[in-house]
Amino acid sequence: MIRINENYLKLQASYLFSDIAKRVAVFQQQNTDIEVIKLGIGDVTFALPQACIQEFHRAIDEMAVDSSFRGYGPEQGYDFLRTKIAENDFKRCSEPIPPDEIFVSDGAKCDTGNFQEIFNDAIKIAIPDPVYPVYVDTNVMAGRSGLFKAGRYDGFLYLESGWDNNFVPNPPDVPVDLIYLCFPNNPTGAVITKTQLQEWVDYAREHRALILFDAAYEAFIRDDRLPHSIYEIDGAREVAIEFRSFSKTAGFTGTRCAYTVVPKNCMGFDAQGKGHSLHNLWNRRHTTKFNSVSYPVQRAATAVYTEAGQVQVKKRIDYYLNNAAIIRQAVTDLGFKCVGGVNSPYIWIDGQRDSWEFFDLLLNKAGVVCTPGAGFGLSGKPFIRISAFNTLENVQKAMGRVKNALA
Amino acid sequence: MIRINENYLKLQASYLFSDIAKRVAVFQQQNTDIEVIKLGIGDVTFALPQACIQEFHRAIDEMAVDSSFRGYGPEQGYDFLRTKIAENDFKRCSEPIPPDEIFVSDGAKCDTGNFQEIFNDAIKIAIPDPVYPVYVDTNVMAGRSGLFKAGRYDGFLYLESGWDNNFVPNPPDVPVDLIYLCFPNNPTGAVITKTQLQEWVDYAREHRALILFDAAYEAFIRDDRLPHSIYEIDGAREVAIEFRSFSKTAGFTGTRCAYTVVPKNCMGFDAQGKGHSLHNLWNRRHTTKFNSVSYPVQRAATAVYTEAGQVQVKKRIDYYLNNAAIIRQAVTDLGFKCVGGVNSPYIWIDGQRDSWEFFDLLLNKAGVVCTPGAGFGLSGKPFIRISAFNTLENVQKAMGRVKNALA
Numbered sequence: 001m002i003r004i005n006e007n008y009l010k011l012q013a014s015y016l017f018s019d020i021a022k023r024v025a026v027f028q029q030q031n032t033d034i035e036v037i038k039l040g041i042g043d044v045t046f047a048l049p050q051a052c053i054q055e056f057h058r059a060i061d062e063m064a065v066d067s068s069f070r071g072y073g074p075e076q077g078y079d080f081l082r083t084k085i086a087e088n089d090f091k092r093c094s095e096p097i098p099p100d101e102i103f104v105s106d107g108a109k110c111d112t113g114n115f116q117e118i119f120n121d122a123i124k125i126a127i128p129d130p131v132y133p134v135y136v137d138t139n140v141m142a143g144r145s146g147l148f149k150a151g152r153y154d155g156f157l158y159l160e161s162g163w164d165n166n167f168v169p170n171p172p173d174v175p176v177d178l179i180y181l182c183f184p185n186n187p188t189g190a191v192i193t194k195t196q197l198q199e200w201v202d203y204a205r206e207h208r209a210l211i212l213f214d215a216a217y218e219a220f221i222r223d224d225r226l227p228h229s230i231y232e233i234d235g236a237r238e239v240a241i242e243f244r245s246f247s248k249t250a251g252f253t254g255t256r257c258a259y260t261v262v263p264k265n266c267m268g269f270d271a272q273g274k275g276h277s278l279h280n281l282w283n284r285r286h287t288t289k290f291n292s293v294s295y296p297v298q299r300a301a302t303a304v305y306t307e308a309g310q311v312q313v314k315k316r317i318d319y320y321l322n323n324a325a326i327i328r329q330a331v332t333d334l335g336f337k338c339v340g341g342v343n344s345p346y347i348w349i350d351g352q353r354d355s356w357e358f359f360d361l362l363l364n365k366a367g368v369v370c371t372p373g374a375g376f377g378l379s380g381k382p383f384i385r386i387s388a389f390n391t392l393e394n395v396q397k398a399m400g401r402v403k404n405a406l407a
Numbered sequence: 408m409i410r411i412n413e414n415y416l417k418l419q420a421s422y423l424f425s426d427i428a429k430r431v432a433v434f435q436q437q438n439t440d441i442e443v444i445k446l447g448i449g450d451v452t453f454a455l456p457q458a459c460i461q462e463f464h465r466a467i468d469e470m471a472v473d474s475s476f477r478g479y480g481p482e483q484g485y486d487f488l489r490t491k492i493a494e495n496d497f498k499r500c501s502e503p504i505p506p507d508e509i510f511v512s513d514g515a516k517c518d519t520g521n522f523q524e525i526f527n528d529a530i531k532i533a534i535p536d537p538v539y540p541v542y543v544d545t546n547v548m549a550g551r552s553g554l555f556k557a558g559r560y561d562g563f564l565y566l567e568s569g570w571d572n573n574f575v576p577n578p579p580d581v582p583v584d585l586i587y588l589c590f591p592n593n594p595t596g597a598v599i600t601k602t603q604l605q606e607w608v609d610y611a612r613e614h615r616a617l618i619l620f621d622a623a624y625e626a627f628i629r630d631d632r633l634p635h636s637i638y639e640i641d642g643a644r645e646v647a648i649e650f651r652s653f654s655k656t657a658g659f660t661g662t663r664c665a666y667t668v669v670p671k672n673c674m675g676f677d678a679q680g681k682g683h684s685l686h687n688l689w690n691r692r693h694t695t696k697f698n699s700v701s702y703p704v705q706r707a708a709t710a711v712y713t714e715a716g717q718v719q720v721k722k723r724i725d726y727y728l729n730n731a732a733i734i735r736q737a738v739t740d741l742g743f744k745c746v747g748g749v750n751s752p753y754i755w756i757d758g759q760r761d762s763w764e765f766f767d768l769l770l771n772k773a774g775v776v777c778t779p780g781a782g783f784g785l786s787g788k789p790f791i792r793i794s795a796f797n798t799l800e801n802v803q804k805a806m807g808r809v810k811n812a813l814a
Contacts, residue, residue, distance in 0.1 A: 001616070001680070002530060002584045003529065003677070004675035005526055005688070060463045060464055063455045063460065064454050064457070071452075072448075072450045106700075109697070109698045117548070120410035207408070251478070256698065256701045270410070276411050288545060291513070294662050
């Protein structure tokens with residue numbers, strides 16, 4: 001009899017985005033004259049950078065001719081892309097990241113979801129709250145949690161982010177084995193300082209733990225004191241994996257390209273305490289279950305590192321950061337406390353009421369869609385997330401409406 | 408302490424393709440005047456079909472303009488592609504496959520590798536021998552095997568394919584829970600009849616087992632009596648998942664697009680014997696750990712179903728099938744017994760000697776590279792695989808050389 005993985009039965013159905021869609025549909029039916037402005041989902045708005053488009057087309061022309069056609073590529077990604085990543089994205093680290101420590105993939109979602117496979121099922125997991133749900137759900141699927149009770153899964157250690165720690169949790173005072181960190185944070189928009197990140201690295205070294213560092217939003221950092229990469233921190237290479245993405249940097253959410261850094265001296269341990277290279281384990285996983293990213297997509301991603309690509313990407317991110325500043329200013333003017341919106345496309349707003357109630361208020365009084373914080377965990381219940389991924393015009397219009405409605 | 412998944416330590420290192428590369432390099436150094444002809448790897452040779460190229464470019468033009476740009480798409484794939492697949496690829500099935508039973512993905516390798524995640528770790532696996540190694544390795548990683556001893560993993564039931572069963576194993580006389588079948592087969596090129604496949608479906612229904620049916624090579628079937636899909640078999644929808652790919656059909660090995668059919672009435676069971684929809688479980692897995700295929704790639708794949716696309720794809724496959732026939736005739740003329748090469752791009756040749764010995768013979772005497780059967784399992788040891796993925800000129804030249812060397 002084909003027995004299912006019963007851990008899946010523990011998973012809570014996520015109706016967040018379908019619930020949002022339903023409420024928006026009802027509102028739109030009753031208010032056909034109002035144009036709803038969506039500042040909910042974390043998706044980009046604008047066309048791919050022109051440099052990427054050109055290179056994308058060029059690579060497809062190559063695929064149209066037998067002599068330049070490419071079939072299976074290296075599972076880890078083409079050297080032309082890995083080299084550019086290594087040369088450009090880790091300049092601020094004291095030790096260079098060599099190209100062969102970079103695994104190109106089709107998404108940070110996939111990589112953050114899959115990486116846990118190379119670990120034992122019995123490890124103790126520390127998960128932020130609020131959190132990007134993929135970290136949680138993939139560990140539930142793997143059987144690392146107990147049942148869901150009162151808003152949380154038994155067995156995980158939750159790292160609460162709130163006003164008391166300025167949305168950057170400190171290392172716990174008990175040992176854990178695997179730690180998920182994401183900075184600039186989704187959903188809160190909070191950033192971590194080098195000193196704070198050093199504490200996490202020190203904790204991981206002390207406990208022989210591992211940090212999975214999700215840096216999908218690092219391109220939004222404009223404050224030079226903040227770390228773009230965990231490898232800017234002393235000792236991090238031995239205890240940290242880093243996830244990066246072209247999604248929010250270059251608008252690749254629908255084009256799909258990302259990468260993961262797995263340093264060669266980063267170790268996991270067997271039952272006898274013997275160290276094993278996580279690089280080798282992940283390489284085995286990656287080459288067995290994945291067949292690399294579409295060749296033209298890898299070429300398009302490489303164009304991000306051209307001079308024109310860098311200018312175009314920076315311009316786009318500056319634009320979103322300007323939106324974020326406008327949103328932050330508007331909600332601050334209204335008297336709400338918030339975090340994020342600086343060095344981040346997300347603004348996390350303390351509504352001091354139930355997040356769905358606040359959601360309904362903004363929808364019904366201003367025709368603006370946000371994301372209720374409850375969708376990101378128990379700690380998110382009094383918060384909403386507003387995203388800067390929209391046009392300046394829409395952001396201005398939305399904030400004007402919100403001010404009129406709530407002032 | 409971050410404990411590793413120690414099942415990875417059971418995995419045998421695969422040196423197959425690196426060993427091949429090393430031997431070829433040595434030969435090439437010693438014989439700089441001989442052009443080595445590679446008929447080893449199962450990769451395609453020719454440019455993408457023109458219909459796909461045009462649609463690929465068109466989709467990138469959409470991505471270049473804000474108003475038509477696409478960000479995150481539905482994780483299961485766009486309806487425009489799923490609808491075309493449903494309309495075209497399952498015409499011969501008595502019941503239609505609806506679009507929403509189709510999950511678009513970036514490769515049949517990924518899907519055949521990942522699908523086992525939704526099952527219990529204790530299920531009994533039946534694996535063909537010889538076999539595409541991904542089925543084996545992913546189950547070893549999940550902990551469903553014992554140690555590797557004398558060429559095989561403890562705990563799996565191996566389905567041997569050889570001359571006694573004409574390379575189509577019969578259902579075993581003991582119960583198993585999960586069965587991997589691949590027809591037209593990689594590596595043997597063998598095909599399965601409807602009667603034989605019906606026996607497997609009946610077996611699965613009797614034992615409440617599940618068949619994972621890898622149909623990546625179905626486009627090579629030219630014999631109308633053979634099933635293209637397992638869903639042509641009565642009762643299969645309840646006990647079978649089917650994997651398809653654009654890789655070998657339309658040359659997408661480097662472009663990456665595939666799909667998996669998960670019928671809604673296909674069930675797995677919990678410890679109490681209660682049925683659960685595998686469609687729902689896979690949907691949860693797919694949406695949690697995957698973010699769909701690049702939008703322009705999905706558009707390019709859709710072009711396979713245009714009139715021009717169908718003509719171009721058929722022409723390409725006819726070309727490879729002609730190569731296969733030439734290879735099959737040549738090795739038969741030399742007195743070797745073989746299977747495949749008809750309705751399949753692979754020819755599986757009984758060398759009646761160690762496969763590496765035969766490999767070296769073909770390399771050193773004819774400058775032709777094949778794949779030693781030992782790389783596909785214990786049963787492959789006296790065989791080699793020759794692939795039809797090359798130009799007609801190279802295939803003719805290679806077979807001429809082989810005839811001269813061995814006649």
